[in-house]
Amino acid sequence: MNYIEHIGKYYLMLKQVFRKPQKKRVFYDALLREIEELGLKSIGIILFISFFIGGVIALQTALNLDSPFIPESLIGFAAKRSIILEFAPTFCSIILAGKVGSYITSSIGTMRVTEQIDALEVMGINSLNHLVLPKVIATVTFYPFLITLGMVLGMFGGWLAGVLSGLFSGISYIEGLQTDFNPFLITYALIKTLVFAFLIATVPSYHGYYVKGGSIAVGKASTQSVVWTTILIVITNYLLTQMLLT
Amino acid sequence: MIEVKNLRKGFRGVEVLKGISTTFHPGKTNLIIGQSGAGKTVFLKSLIGLHEPESGTIAFDGRLNTKFSAKEKRQWRQEVGMVFQGSALFDSQTVEENVMFPLKMFTNQTQAEMLARVNFVLDRVNLKDSNQRFPAELSGGMQKRVAIARAIVMNPKYLFCDEPNSGLDPQTAIVIDNLIQEITEEYQITTVINTHDMNSVMEIGEKIIFLKDGIKEWEGSSEEMFKTDNETVVSFVYSSNLFKKVRQSYLNETK
Numbered sequence: 001m002n003y004i005e006h007i008g009k010y011y012l013m014l015k016q017v018f019r020k021p022q023k024k025r026v027f028y029d030a031l032l033r034e035i036e037e038l039g040l041k042s043i044g045i046i047l048f049i050s051f052f053i054g055g056v057i058a059l060q061t062a063l064n065l066d067s068p069f070i071p072e073s074l075i076g077f078a079a080k081r082s083i084i085l086e087f088a089p090t091f092c093s094i095i096l097a098g099k100v101g102s103y104i105t106s107s108i109g110t111m112r113v114t115e116q117i118d119a120l121e122v123m124g125i126n127s128l129n130h131l132v133l134p135k136v137i138a139t140v141t142f143y144p145f146l147i148t149l150g151m152v153l154g155m156f157g158g159w160l161a162g163v164l165s166g167l168f169s170g171i172s173y174i175e176g177l178q179t180d181f182n183p184f185l186i187t188y189a190l191i192k193t194l195v196f197a198f199l200i201a202t203v204p205s206y207h208g209y210y211v212k213g214g215s216i217a218v219g220k221a222s223t224q225s226v227v228w229t230t231i232l233i234v235i236t237n238y239l240l241t242q243m244l245l246t
Numbered sequence: 247m248i249e250v251k252n253l254r255k256g257f258r259g260v261e262v263l264k265g266i267s268t269t270f271h272p273g274k275t276n277l278i279i280g281q282s283g284a285g286k287t288v289f290l291k292s293l294i295g296l297h298e299p300e301s302g303t304i305a306f307d308g309r310l311n312t313k314f315s316a317k318e319k320r321q322w323r324q325e326v327g328m329v330f331q332g333s334a335l336f337d338s339q340t341v342e343e344n345v346m347f348p349l350k351m352f353t354n355q356t357q358a359e360m361l362a363r364v365n366f367v368l369d370r371v372n373l374k375d376s377n378q379r380f381p382a383e384l385s386g387g388m389q390k391r392v393a394i395a396r397a398i399v400m401n402p403k404y405l406f407c408d409e410p411n412s413g414l415d416p417q418t419a420i421v422i423d424n425l426i427q428e429i430t431e432e433y434q435i436t437t438v439i440n441t442h443d444m445n446s447v448m449e450i451g452e453k454i455i456f457l458k459d460g461i462k463e464w465e466g467s468s469e470e471m472f473k474t475d476n477e478t479v480v481s482f483v484y485s486s487n488l489f490k491k492v493r494q495s496y497l498n499e500t501k
Contacts (some may be wrong), residue, residue, distance in 0.1 A: 023351050115334040122294050123348055124323025 037176035054154030055161035076176020093196035108208030109218035253302035266321035326399030342377035387418035
């Protein structure tokens with residue numbers, strides 16, 4: 001199948017996904033389950049990675065700005081910019097594409113190969129709407145909080161790294177964080193997060209839903225979905241940056 | 247009653263069903279048999295609407311499924327119960343949640359009403375006290391019984407079973423066969439079973455259709471199957487020595 005066919009099939013899938021849920025009660029139950037599965041269970045890894053990467057960003061910035069003519073507060077300023085603009089929304093989304101994307105593809109793919117999706121269709125249930133919509137809503141609503149947490153933890157990690165290493169003072173780091181604060185950068189990061197969250201839910205769902213074969217096919221589809229979600233995140237990241245910041 | 251007329255279906259230019267016509271009556275267990283690749287699963291999936299036929303009609307109590315409006319199709323779906331080969335139970339849900347699922351989706355019953363109905367059908371398939379277990383914790387036979395319970399929980403008019411005995415030991419297979427036959431008679435359901443199991447054919451086959459290369463090769467009851475001189479059917483059904491002997495003794499008795 002060529003790329004154009006995949007794109008067409010993906011949009012046809014979205015058309016089925018964005019229908020009114022057949023039963024609100026069942027939809028809300030599914031939504032809460034997905035928020036727990038795709039969101040709450042990802043908090044740990046995002047906080048852990050954000051904290052340490054934030055520390056690394058601050059340390060590397062400090063080591064590369066080793067000049068008496070550059071104010072120390074620039075370390076906090078640069079770390080803040082890096083974390084808010086790129087690290088939290090893009091890097092964390094790529095991590096989520098790996099963690100959540102493979103989970104989505106394998107769970108939907110397994111449902112496909114074990115005829116659970118056929119069972120839904122026979123009952124008269126729009127399986128795409130039933131399976132994918134709660135995932136989309138869960139990621140799109142929850143990931144902005146998750147990424148915001150990532151930003152905060154990343155900046156905190158940078159501060160702690162400076163204090164513990166003695167490479168820069170905590171006060172100058174905080175001063176840098178407060179310098180030239182532009183709220184639009186947060187908006188930009190959250191817009192990116194929303195788009196990435198949508199991709200993280202829908203691209204792996206597409207790979208899982210249309211899988212053919214058995215367990216090996218599901219495994220391959222999981223790998224492909226992570227690769228394609230990452231590629232799409234990187235491309236949309238470039239396009240959104242071009243559109244929103246230039 | 248399900249009336250099938252001249253049903254045709256193919257994939258990528260290969261014709262799988264080549265104009266099948268037959269009628270399935272309510273309260274009877276209708277069996278579809280045939281070699282692997284004969285088109286049994288495609289036929290069954292066409293009946294339940296998972297495959298769109300290329301031509302031909304399927305009428306459910308006089309209603310042509312090709313002329314269903316979206317609302318009629320939704321309504322009809324609720325009259326259909328399906329038992330899949332691998333049971334197709336939702337593995338993230340307990341037995342109770344699996345069986346309750348169609349009720350949650352399509353009725354406005356209270357939790358207590360739904361639970362009462364779930365317990366009734368689980369009791370009917372002899373599966374008490376398994377409500378909170380997950381499918382992975384059940385044996386193959388128990389999974390099949392949960393699948394039957396889920397299929398009948400909405401009081402379907404039509405029940406379709408794809409290889410309900412596959413992977414089961416002979417004793418459990420007979421239990422499942424008898425259960426399906428009892429339910430079919432009790433609720434006057436039009437049941438269509440796709441099977442490879444010749445025990446099922448002998449035990450519960452009130453009407454048997456033999457498919458070969460997408461064509462209906464033979465049709466009749468299990469008794470008529472003993473008497474048939476259709477060589478293809480005889481060589482398929484009586485391929486084992488045991489069934490050859492059973493057939494011979496039947497023919498000797500009825501001479």
